[in-house]
Amino acid sequence: MRLSFGRIGARLTALLPGRTDLAEIRRDPRRDLLAGLTVAIVALPLALGFGVSSGLGAEAGLATAVIAGALAAVFGGSNLQVSGPTGAMTVVLLPIVAEHGPSGVLTVGLMAGVMLVALALLRAGKYMQYMPAPVVEGFTLGIACVIGLQQIPNALGVPKPEGDRVLVVTWRALEAFTKNPNWTAVAFAVAVAAVMLVGARWRPMVPFSILAVIAATVIAQVAGLDAAKPIGALPSGLPAPSLAFLDVGALGSLLAPAGAVAALAALESLLSASVADGMTVGHKHDADRELFGQGLANIAAPLFGGVPATGAIARTAVNVRTGAGSRLAALTHAAILAVIVFAAAPLVSRIPLAALAGVLLATAVRMVEVGSLKAMAKATRSDALILVLTALATLALDLVYAVILGLMVAGTLALRAVAKQARLDQVPLDQGDHSAEEHALLAEHIVAYRIDGPLFFAAAHRFLLELAEVADVRVVILRMSRVTTIDATGALVLKDAVEKLNRRGIAVLTSGIRPSQRQVLDSVGALELLRLEGREYATTPEAIQGARSYLECAGFMPPHLAQMSRPISEETEETVG
Structure with a gap:
């Protein structure tokens, strides 16, 4: 027990900030302060909008951006990561709010934070790299669609209809709008979104989101537009x-939702940190420290009324583009x-x-990387299928089921591809190695097969x-030096094949079994x-x-024939199997 606590203590110490982090903060503080100011201007409308979309209000989004943003900056594994409320997380939180209320969301955030810390202690960060790219792209596309649809009620200026399915809520909002249209709200939402999208192409470094929101607020106040419903009182x-x-x-009832939130926080945060790495030279995040920092952030945020947080790709990208070099920018x-x-x-x-709805509509549009989607769709049919299924599942079901479905389909197709690479080839006897009489007798009584690739459950039955189709021979030689791996199913199938051939009077000989594969074969x-x-x-x-x-x-072969040499036509394998 002491050893276990000692290991946990050592692991915690390794996850805490060190002198290197402090040295990087001192390197160029002016540049980091300016980058932090720019990111804050971009983050303000997003924090407000995602707070409203989560169902807990704008104040929850601000509390998350402040508390989680600060803690993740200090304890996270990336010098460039900016954390806070995100659109993906709001998608997960809406059904939790509908079923368990605001207190359920806060509890889920706390539990998810504990899970993330546990994942960090277990060094689970490295396993996130195994997420297939088509699943991530489909997941992102689906989230973008959901975020956009979530903004329809506010963009149309109608009260948010009841329902926990975004498609149902959107349809009901459209019905309400046809009965009582609010063109003022529509104009605000469309104008803000258009300014952001056009401005991003014209001057990428200018924070058009905050400028558009300020302009919309001034117009609404000066013109006295009651149809442009404001956020409302904030503490x-x-x-x-x-x-x-x-x-x-x-x-107990919140354990599954908490697991979903923790999984999403881990996935999105590490994906965002990887994006930051790709935008810089020489920067590399620590995946386990990032999980640890996000865990602490999500433990603390609910105590102040905040929603679960993750690393935010858009804000992190702005942080990098504006010259951030250390954690000081995210802290600022x-x-x-x-x-x-x-x-x-x-x-x-x-x-x-409606102005905040416009901000999030533009954010949803900018989340979709058309070039990446086209490349993924053209790569292979399997990749295209995984992408489409994950996106549709995200839109129709929920994020957790979407990722699980995407991973299952990706895993199945990957196994299918690997199984296709595994081959059982009959190796012909080389007539040049024997006399004509020897070759005729050997060809009559012996057949040799070489197994290439994995002998596992997806390929074993083939x-x-x-x-089983082998006939009219007395001996089968299985050359196994090229078998890359064997699982229990493959070993059982091999044993079954040997027994069936033996019952038919055919002897089975093997060669070249690797030492690493003997245990599996021996176990069955x-x-x-x-x-x-x-x-x-x-x-x-x-x-x-x-x-x-x-x-x-x-008695099938006369003993007086010359001893055979080089019986199988393979130059590189005669001595090993």
């Missing part, structure tokens, strides 16, 4: 930390948002909801069917079967001699 500051929301009795972003919470809450409360009794018959050999020449002896003893 002038962060609430005191509290665990009053925690219902211990509900922890959180500090500026905190000042806004304390000093400018009355002004922020007047922002029209091997069994091919071996396949090696024991071969050993009892004396038919397991280290090399192919030995197996050939064994086959010759068997044929001579059985």
Whole structure:
């Protein structure tokens, strides 16, 4: 037990910030401060919008951006990552709000934070690299569609209809709009989205989102447009930390949603950190430290009324483009948002909801990388299928089921591709190695097969069917030096094939079994079967001699024929199997 606690302590120490982080902060603080200011300007409307979309209100989005943003910046594994509320997370949170209420969301965030810390301690960060690219692209496309559809009620200026399915809510919002249209809200949403999309192409470094929101707010206030419904009153500051929301009795029912939130936070945060790495030279994030930092951020954010947070790709990209070089930039972003919470809450409360909807509509459009989608669709049919299925599942089901479905389809197709590469080839006897009489007798009584690739469950039964078709011979030699791996199914199928051939009077000899594969074969009794018959050999020449002896003893081959040499036509394999 002491050793376990000692290991945990050592692991925690390794995950904490070190002197290197402090040295990087001191390197160019002016540049980091300017980058943090720019990111804060971009992040403000997003934090407000995602807070509203999550169902907990704009104040929850701001609290998340401040608390989670600061803690993830200090303890995370990337110098360039910016964290806060994201559109993907709001998609997961909506059904939780509908079923468990705001307190359920806060509890889920706390539980997810604990799970992320546990994943960091277990060094699970490295496993996120195995997420297939088509699943990520389909997941992102589906999220973009969901985020865009979530904004329809506010963009149309109608009350949000009841329902936990985004397609149903969107349809009901459209019905409400046809009965009582609000063109003012539509104009605000379309104008803000258009300014952001056009401005991003014209001047990428200019924060058009905040400029468009400010302009919309001023117009709504000066013109007295009651149809442009504002955010509403916001608290002038962060609430005191509290665990009053925690219902211990509900922890069991919230375990699955918490796992979904933790998985999404891990996936999106590490994906965002990888994007930051790709935009710079020489920067590499620490995946386990990133999980640890996100875990602490998600443990703390609910105490202040915040929603679960992740690394935000868009804000991180802005951070990198504006010259950030250390964690100070992300910390500055959180500090500026905190000042806004304390000093400018009355002004922020007047922002029209339709303007925020426009910000998120533009964000959804910019999430879709058309070039990446085209490349993925053209790569292979399997990749295109995985992408489309994941996107549709994200839109029709939920994010967790979408990722699970995408991974299952990707895994199945990958196994199918690997199984196709595995081959059972009959190796012909080389007539040049024997006299005509020897070759005729050998060809009559012996057939040799070489197994290439993995002998596992996805390919094993095909091997069994091919071996079952062997007829009119006395000896089968299985050359196994090119078998890359064997699982229990493959070993059982091999044993079954040997037994069936033996019952038909056909002797089976093997050669070249690798030491790493012997344990699997031994565990199902396949090696024991071969050993009892004396038919397991280290090399192919030995197996050939064994086959010759068997044929001579059985009376199928005259003993006076010359000893065979180089019986199988392979230059590189004669000595190994």
